[in-house]
Amino acid sequence: MRFFRNILVWTLILSAFTLLAFGPRPQLRKGESGVVTIEYWEKWGGLEATQMQSIIDEFNQTVGKEKGIFVRYLSVSSVNQKTLVATAANVPPDVAGMWDGNIPQFSALGALAPLDELAAGYGITEEYYKPVYWKGCRYDGKLYGLVSTPAAVALHWNKIVFQEAEENLRAAGLDPDRAPRTLDELDAYAAALDLISDEGWVERAGYVPVQPGFWWTHFMPFWFGGELYDEANRKLCLDIPEAVAAYEWVRSYSVKFGVKSITEFRSSQQGAGTISTVEPFIVGTLAMEQQGPWRANYFNVLAPHLNEWKMPREEAARLPVEERRKNYAWGAAPFPSADGRELVCYAGFDVLTIPSASRHKREAFEFIAFVNRRDVMERLCSMHSKNSPLRDVTAAFIENHPNPYVQVFEDLSSSPHARGLPRVPIWAEVQAELSTIAQEIFLLKSEPEEALTRVQKRMQAKLDRFFEIDDRRRKSERAGPS
Amino acid sequence: MTRGEWKRLATGLTFLSPWIIGFLFFMAIPICLSFYYSLTDFPLLREPVIIGLDNYAELLWRRNETGGIGDPVFYKSLWNTFFYAAMALPSGLLLSLALALVLNLGVKGQSIYRTLIFLPTLVPMVASAMVWMWMFNTRLGVINSMLRSIGIEGPGWLTETQWAMPALVFMSLWGVGHTVIIYLAGLQDVPAALYEAAEIDGAGTWARMRHVTIPCISPVIFFNLVMGIIGTLQVFAIPYIMTGGGPARATYFYTMYLYDNAFQYLKFGYASAMAWIQFLIILVLTGIAFWSSKRWVHYQGG
Numbered sequence: 001m002r003f004f005r006n007i008l009v010w011t012l013i014l015s016a017f018t019l020l021a022f023g024p025r026p027q028l029r030k031g032e033s034g035v036v037t038i039e040y041w042e043k044w045g046g047l048e049a050t051q052m053q054s055i056i057d058e059f060n061q062t063v064g065k066e067k068g069i070f071v072r073y074l075s076v077s078s079v080n081q082k083t084l085v086a087t088a089a090n091v092p093p094d095v096a097g098m099w100d101g102n103i104p105q106f107s108a109l110g111a112l113a114p115l116d117e118l119a120a121g122y123g124i125t126e127e128y129y130k131p132v133y134w135k136g137c138r139y140d141g142k143l144y145g146l147v148s149t150p151a152a153v154a155l156h157w158n159k160i161v162f163q164e165a166e167e168n169l170r171a172a173g174l175d176p177d178r179a180p181r182t183l184d185e186l187d188a189y190a191a192a193l194d195l196i197s198d199e200g201w202v203e204r205a206g207y208v209p210v211q212p213g214f215w216w217t218h219f220m221p222f223w224f225g226g227e228l229y230d231e232a233n234r235k236l237c238l239d240i241p242e243a244v245a246a247y248e249w250v251r252s253y254s255v256k257f258g259v260k261s262i263t264e265f266r267s268s269q270q271g272a273g274t275i276s277t278v279e280p281f282i283v284g285t286l287a288m289e290q291q292g293p294w295r296a297n298y299f300n301v302l303a304p305h306l307n308e309w310k311m312p313r314e315e316a317a318r319l320p321v322e323e324r325r326k327n328y329a330w331g332a333a334p335f336p337s338a339d340g341r342e343l344v345c346y347a348g349f350d351v352l353t354i355p356s357a358s359r360h361k362r363e364a365f366e367f368i369a370f371v372n373r374r375d376v377m378e379r380l381c382s383m384h385s386k387n388s389p390l391r392d393v394t395a396a397f398i399e400n401h402p403n404p405y406v407q408v409f410e411d412l413s414s415s416p417h418a419r420g421l422p423r424v425p426i427w428a429e430v431q432a433e434l435s436t437i438a439q440e441i442f443l444l445k446s447e448p449e450e451a452l453t454r455v456q457k458r459m460q461a462k463l464d465r466f467f468e469i470d471d472r473r474r475k476s477e478r479a480g481p482s
Numbered sequence: 483m484t485r486g487e488w489k490r491l492a493t494g495l496t497f498l499s500p501w502i503i504g505f506l507f508f509m510a511i512p513i514c515l516s517f518y519y520s521l522t523d524f525p526l527l528r529e530p531v532i533i534g535l536d537n538y539a540e541l542l543w544r545r546n547e548t549g550g551i552g553d554p555v556f557y558k559s560l561w562n563t564f565f566y567a568a569m570a571l572p573s574g575l576l577l578s579l580a581l582a583l584v585l586n587l588g589v590k591g592q593s594i595y596r597t598l599i600f601l602p603t604l605v606p607m608v609a610s611a612m613v614w615m616w617m618f619n620t621r622l623g624v625i626n627s628m629l630r631s632i633g634i635e636g637p638g639w640l641t642e643t644q645w646a647m648p649a650l651v652f653m654s655l656w657g658v659g660h661t662v663i664i665y666l667a668g669l670q671d672v673p674a675a676l677y678e679a680a681e682i683d684g685a686g687t688w689a690r691m692r693h694v695t696i697p698c699i700s701p702v703i704f705f706n707l708v709m710g711i712i713g714t715l716q717v718f719a720i721p722y723i724m725t726g727g728g729p730a731r732a733t734y735f736y737t738m739y740l741y742d743n744a745f746q747y748l749k750f751g752y753a754s755a756m757a758w759i760q761f762l763i764i765l766v767l768t769g770i771a772f773w774s775s776k777r778w779v780h781y782q783g784g
Contacts, residue, residue: 081745088526105748109527263641263729267620429747439730443643457547458554469523473531 035068036363041076041083042097043350047297049075051383059370069363071095080106083355087111092355094364097148100136100349100421101428107144108425108470113354113361114142122369130413132347133389136420146368147389149381150349151292152413153216154405155179155186155335159309161193161204161287168192179288179333183223183249186288186336193287202257202265207288209250210442211266211280216290218434219346220246222419223337229422234467236430236460239452245338247448251441259444277302290335296403297385299330306330325404332405334412343415349389387413426466430459520754530751537755556756558731559739562647566735567714569651575706578658582665583695596666600659611723614653615640640725643732650721650733661706668702669695700779704771711767715760736760
């Protein structure tokens with residue numbers, strides 16, 4: 001018995017040592033060949049990941065080979081949360097591909113490395129970038145990331161539906177061959193395109209402000225002349241008259257259709273998310289919606305007929321871009337503003353950052369700088385069907401882009417009226433609150449003014465508290481351990 | 483202790499050490515740390531700043547900026563969780579008991595029915611949620627289609643604030659298979675002699691159930707009740723997938739707000755305080771269940 005016990009104990013001890021000696025361990029960053037491996041975590045999977053991988057391969061074979069850097073791509077879901085936890089554990093990736101909203105949130109916590117000096121060394125300055133994206137990459141006077149792919153939102157209109165409703169549109173004195181140019185006109189187009197059944201159900205909606213979801217409703221005040229944040233005074237502007245007017249307008253559509261009918265209409269895509277073949281815009285039950293330039297790629301996969309209205313895409317590819325637009329059963333145009341300003345838009349972006357605990361910042365930035373080279377950036381943005389974050393784009397970029405309306409997005413994102421996410425360190429919380437009241441207002445459960453006042457008070461108190469604690473923390477960190 | 487006893491203790495501890503080390507590092511230390519963090523402002527990447535009971539005050543009793551008491555979202559999520567538990571727990575316990583009683587009647591093909599009832603619990607949670615989302619769909623869903631066929635216009639199950647919670651409770655009954663199996667095991671353990679004695683005394687079906695079956699399986703009911711209290715007060719995954727807490731926070735549960743505070747808003751101190759409040763609530767409710775069990779739970783031979 002004693003013999004067997006000893007055997008068991010020694011087997012366990014030996015197994016433990018074997019595991020320690022030969023078991024899994026963090027990979028060495030510097031191999032024998034002296035190549036530094038850069039771990040790059042990114043949110044993209046599927047086709048977008050493959051496209052990014054082709055850029056990485058190009059880097060590894062050219063600049064990387066020359067400078068001894070190898071970039072390894074890892075698709076990571078909830079990449080912001082995982083980067084946060086990995087940073088806290090002091091084993092972050094060297095490059096983290098996150099969202100624009102993470103810049104103020106993460107940099108306020110010191111989680112991101114400032115990139116000003118590195119960027120300047122590569123000639124990446126304010127003059128190189130479109131202002132809205134450059135501003136979005138900065139927080140508290142420092143640069144904390146550079147764009148991987150950007151976007152701007154525009155009004156998309158379904159030309160097939162417009163043709164079907166041609167009679168109604170003409171009867172209302174509207175041109176069925178173009179998108180609306182003012183907000184009043186948009187309301188008129190929407191009304192002429194609505195199709196309501198005898199039972200009162202919405203068979204087809206001209207426009208619904210909360211389609212494709214509540215994710216962008218909180219930017220609506222931009223089109224009414226409002227801002228969301230006064231950065232200089234650290235004051236949120238959620239309940240200003242422009243915001244109230246914006247939400248009143250959102251509400252007017254629920255009043256027009258009736259809550260029961262409009263929620264029933266929206267539920268038809270429920271369960272499929274916003275990217276699916278049963279999207280109302282694709283099946284023609286929604287004539288207009290706000291979307292980004294990526295739609296051209298999505299349609300290629302989900303609804304190729306929308307990109308091949310008159311002839312196969314390959315055939316149309318030979319045509320000039322103006323002609324090519326006619327082959328698309330949808331169009332994109334600036335979303336009209338309430339106050340007559342032109343080219344108002346929300347412009348968001350995906351961003352490449354370097355966590356502050358990264359051990360290879362210089363090598364990591366080498367890769368980010370490569371992605372930000374004009375030729376590489378245009379190739380990546382073309383593949384992802386996005387506009388460019390850079391001030392100047394080549395004619396070839398516009399001419400060969402998979403989205404024939406890319407010039408619309410270029411104009412929108414270059415406009416002085418383009419607005420990005422407000423640089424509020426607690427934006428995630430503000431956004432959740434705004435999304436909730438947007439639902440309340442849409443369901444006619446709250447009045448816009450009351451709901452916005454409530455959120456303004458609640459969120460401003462939280463923001464004040466954030467800065468108060470942050471100041472205390474900074475002071476104590478400056479004082480050092482006592 | 484003799485030398486031999488020390489040696490035996492050392493051997494025992496050595497073999498227990500994987501569990502002890504695991505418990506210390508993954509349970510005991512994090513639990514203690516979470517209490518410390520609940521007294522701080524802790525955004526994970528910066529040093530925690532001690533703020534005393536501020537997190538608890540903000541959550542529970544401090545007058546807020548809109549004139550109310552405490553954090554309104556906290557109270558809303560707490561209310562939603564209690565409301566869900568108050569509906570889902572009794573209905574789940576009753577339905578599973580009813581199903582177990584029917585299965586225990588010795589019906590032909592009992593094993594097939596048992597498998598069918600247990601089967602849904604094997605379906606991955608995300609898959610169940612996706613299927614139910616379509617079943618609840620206002621226009622295309624099978625539930626409203628069935629209602630329409632008998633002349634009833636069904637509601638927007640997941641899109642109307644007043645119907646979203648009942649829909650989730652209804653869906654929770656889909657997963658009663660586990661409880662049914664536990665009840666069934668308990669029912670098959672009831673001594674046949676007791677039923678025979680009751681029958682001789684003239685007891686009918688209802689009397690047999692009330693005076694024999696229920697008391698005999700009361701420990702099983704108690705077990706399911708305690709597990710149900712803990713489970714329903716921690717509900718997270720299904721509503722997170724199906725409704726995301728909406729519409730307008732009608733299905734925003736306590737654990738969802740806790741998760742958002744920790745991983746979306748990076749307020750780990752605030753989330754830790756919420757975790758401790760949740761722990762205390764579950765502790766008190768479980769304590770009440772244990773206290774009341776003296777009156778209605780009967781252990782064989784006890």
